[in-house]
Amino acid sequence: MKRWLSGFLVLLAGAAGAADFDYGLKAQRVADGVHAFIGKTEDFTPANGGNIVNTGFIVAPGGIIVIDSGPSRRYGEQMRRAIAAVDQRPLVLVINTHHHPDHFLGNQAFAGVPLAALPGTIKGIGEEGNAFAENLFRLTGDWMQGTEVVVPGQALRAGHQETAGRRLRLLALAGHTEADLAIYDETSGVLFTGDLGFFERAPTTPHADVGRWLAALDALEAITREPGFRAIVPGHGPVARDAAPLRQTRAWLNWLQMALRRSAEEGLDMNETMARAIPAEFAVLPLSASEYRRSVGHLFPGVEQEILEPAR
Template sequence: MRIDLPRRNFIKGFACVGAGAAMLPCCLPRVALAAGGLAFTMREIANGVFTFQGVNELMTPVNQGAIANIGLVVGNDASAVIDSGGSMVEGQALANAVKEITDRPVRYLINTHMHPDHIFGNAAFPDATVVGHRNLPGALEARSAFYLQSYRNQLGDALMKDIAIVPPALLVDDRLELDLGGRRLELRAWQPAHTDNDLTVRDIASGTFFAGDLVFMGHLPTLDGSLLGWMHQMEALAAVDARRVVPGHGPSPTDWPAALTAERRYFEALARDVRKAIADGVPLAEAVKTAGRGERERWALFDDYNERNATAAFAELEWE
């Protein structure tokens, strides 16, 4: 069974899961996000662990905001969803898919960080306890008005309908363990890196690590927190005891910790180029045009995000 994101009209049908999901329905539905839109299919990657893989694109009306990877873990008593997608259309498709997979209620909706492609579907899970990093409420409060306006311009009124910024009710200060009934999830709050509110989830039973946007594959990493913080935490990140990782963007799942190799290389190149520009007295406006350019052919969306990353890196590194 595979994730299917075809750019074609609504597809009806079911994809059968493999062995190891005997406690679940024998088939997983492929749910249309909207008429004429993308199909939404969840794939079982380990016993009781499912993912949806987003596309490596900017959020647009065509992809309906479905660009981030999403997770589901099913226990004996309850289930947990990791991130809710980039629109209520996607969030509702996710909720419908979960109901087809399991009758265990969604007890927790875990948000890995503040960005709209991960939280705009939150309102599709009104009965779940939303869980987030200790800094997530403040980040959402500071940005919610901007998000709702700027993404209305980007996605259009139809896809922004019914979106509500739903803050977490349960906060993770450092680490927190959630019990789904015979299945435990280990949540960890990180220091500023991709954002200042990055949260990861490890399913202990299967060794599956939901890294959120602390891990990008294929899609250029985006910097909205601290480059130095991200780089300094790479060893701790790589030390997480997991068999596989679900990155925030890119192939899901993939080998761990090998998934960090390309990201680490990009950060080192970006930092090296920015430091050299600062040492040579190159002004910011010129430095951001060349910093990290050696990585351009290795990443999707490089031209969309690299100069912004370089600008943030320059502002941070000039005060080292």
């Protein structure tokens, strides 16, 4: 009886926390003028409202640059208030690193601020944004109330960009999606990887090209060897002061690729592949089992076709 009552009270507390739709956003200082909002290492649930993502902002001399806008209109609105509590300068730019919903569905809250992304991300949000929003509503419920898709209007390209007096290095990469933008703030030495970097959380792969992703990780790790480098803000997981998020993501992808190829070579089907054991170093990561199963569903058919089809 006591166990049942305890469980009921936990559920009741969770419902009460969700009822006020407060994401509890608190800016974490990463470096001078650079802050991040660190999400939970969980999957989307009605309890967390989709707050499983890292977003951030850079305080430049002429205004504030926002990196990703979160999973909902409510998140974006709360993010704006949390930013204003740190610095009152005007918002001058919102950058979406890629087209997955937890990174752009807060755009609506930044009316009047230019929204920017790579051309491939703009295309992806335009084509898939509404379906993403509907799916997130199913997963998180009323946290999404009033959220509408807003497509960025400014196309970014790789190279250096001076924004509000801050020099940014934009890296147009791919692998997690068709268009993945990483942002290196050369003033502070902070690298925002978007979802090319996961840390202490298993990576997601719904649009992944593992080979291109591994190449992108190599390009990002080269930045961590530069003299001015200070920190990484990954797309998911805690801030790091070294290349650990990139190395952990690379290790997972290398293992995943090897495991899928081995299964295909051994003639295993998808269910048998999903039943494979996850190595201990990865099994401890949050969501490792569920993300592995999803990755088998996303990637195994292509690997199987590559291995089993006769050479032409």
